[in-house]
Amino acid sequence: MTIFDSVPAQASGETPAQAATGRPIPAVLGADLEVPVKGGRLVGYANLDYAASAPCLEPVSAAVAAALPAYSSVHRGAGYASQLTTARYEQARHTVRSFVGARPDDAVIFTRNTTDATNLLAGCLPAGTTAVVFDTEHHASLLPWKRSVRLAPPAFPGEAVRAADEALAGIDGPKLLVVTAASNVTGELWPIAALAHIAHRHGARILVDAAQLVPHRRLNLTALDLDYVAFSGHKLYAPFGAGVLVGRQDWLAEGEPYLKGGGAVRSVGDTAEWHDDPEPRHEAGTPNVLGAIALAAACDALTATGWTELVREEERLIARLRAGLASVEGVRELSLWGNDHPRVGIVSFTVVGHSAREVAELLSSEYGIGVRDGKFCAHPFVRHLLGTPDGGCEDDTASAVRASIGIGTTQEHVDRLVEALRDLASR
Numbered sequence: 001m002t003i004f005d006s007v008p009a010q011a012s013g014e015t016p017a018q019a020a021t022g023r024p025i026p027a028v029l030g031a032d033l034e035v036p037v038k039g040g041r042l043v044g045y046a047n048l049d050y051a052a053s054a055p056c057l058e059p060v061s062a063a064v065a066a067a068l069p070a071y072s073s074v075h076r077g078a079g080y081a082s083q084l085t086t087a088r089y090e091q092a093r094h095t096v097r098s099f100v101g102a103r104p105d106d107a108v109i110f111t112r113n114t115t116d117a118t119n120l121l122a123g124c125l126p127a128g129t130t131a132v133v134f135d136t137e138h139h140a141s142l143l144p145w146k147r148s149v150r151l152a153p154p155a156f157p158g159e160a161v162r163a164a165d166e167a168l169a170g171i172d173g174p175k176l177l178v179v180t181a182a183s184n185v186t187g188e189l190w191p192i193a194a195l196a197h198i199a200h201r202h203g204a205r206i207l208v209d210a211a212q213l214v215p216h217r218r219l220n221l222t223a224l225d226l227d228y229v230a231f232s233g234h235k236l237y238a239p240f241g242a243g244v245l246v247g248r249q250d251w252l253a254e255g256e257p258y259l260k261g262g263g264a265v266r267s268v269g270d271t272a273e274w275h276d277d278p279e280p281r282h283e284a285g286t287p288n289v290l291g292a293i294a295l296a297a298a299c300d301a302l303t304a305t306g307w308t309e310l311v312r313e314e315e316r317l318i319a320r321l322r323a324g325l326a327s328v329e330g331v332r333e334l335s336l337w338g339n340d341h342p343r344v345g346i347v348s349f350t351v352v353g354h355s356a357r358e359v360a361e362l363l364s365s366e367y368g369i370g371v372r373d374g375k376f377c378a379h380p381f382v383r384h385l386l387g388t389p390d391g392g393c394e395d396d397t398a399s400a401v402r403a404s405i406g407i408g409t410t411q412e413h414v415d416r417l418v419e420a421l422r423d424l425a426s427r
């Protein structure tokens, strides 16, 4: 078996029993949203921008609505509503822990989002730690490190493992390999189990940016032997401002508290005595309780539906979309590892003769389709895929269009995008 063959199973770490539990796929809010297009007509909105922020799942909205009447302070109040809200917040932590298959002693720290989570970990690295990152990373995983070694985009997955192996071998002192599980530009899955194995062989740890994986595939941190994972609620159908960092306690227990204030301290005299437990240590102030409840409700809803059904429907739609794009003259899909490499429901492309901005604006104003255009906070990677030199942030020629799907995407949305592009490309 090669690294390629093993990517889908490795990316999930799921067992067949975990894969199928079988409730119907839940609905998203806004599925019937109508938007104006040129000429004043209203059309059903085709939201193909899930990788930026996914719509809210109905069970998530219901969980937040159910928690609101008893909403109260957490961790501080003796009143019944405070106790209930505290219990809900801590239950959310348990739910997230089991959603990612964390070890019993892993920390589960609620953050604002993935960027917040990677920055939190960056502030807790032992002195002198070197992070090893690929140029393919989203800026949230590329930039927070005080000291880093950057690796060129690998030509194939085995090359990623080889390059990480070589880089880690050349570093003395503590080291952290940082890698995304599913690219936010191409949707391609990375060989995270093989990379974890290599990291550990060199005494390094691995942080997996799972922002684009968890909305699409089950992740099992224990089975994959990952040290840390980070992801965002708003990409996981829970747009209430919470994200999470899950992983090994020791660095987090010793690191500088992320926020300094009430909740993070055990007692304060002339100096502060900080909590050793990572959760209170890094969650000072009143946390985003509703965000955590929403995130946990999304985890529950996806687990209850079962990944087999979710993945089957997504793969059907993304295959149709990619086949459609390939049939339009002048449309070029971006890919690091080729057409057949496994990926989640994300596809980026360019249209000959049209800037990405122009395409995105026309798709919105004429067809009621929402996509993202730009460099997707992954500037080095997009430039690499496009083969363009750095023209700066305003360089529109170094941009692409991204369509991304998820729960609530329909075949009509996909077909509308393909036909709209056929029309635009012929202008």
Ligand SMILES: Cc1ncc(COP(=O)(O)O)c(C=O)c1O
Pocket (backbone or CB within 6 Å): 051, 052, 113, 114, 115, 116, 138, 140, 141, 180, 182, 183, 184, 209, 211, 212, 232, 234, 243, 377
């Ligand atoms: C792979 C990846 N990592 C990190 C992030 C940052 O997520 P957030 O904006 O929620 O911090 C994103 C967002 O697009 C992403 O796609």
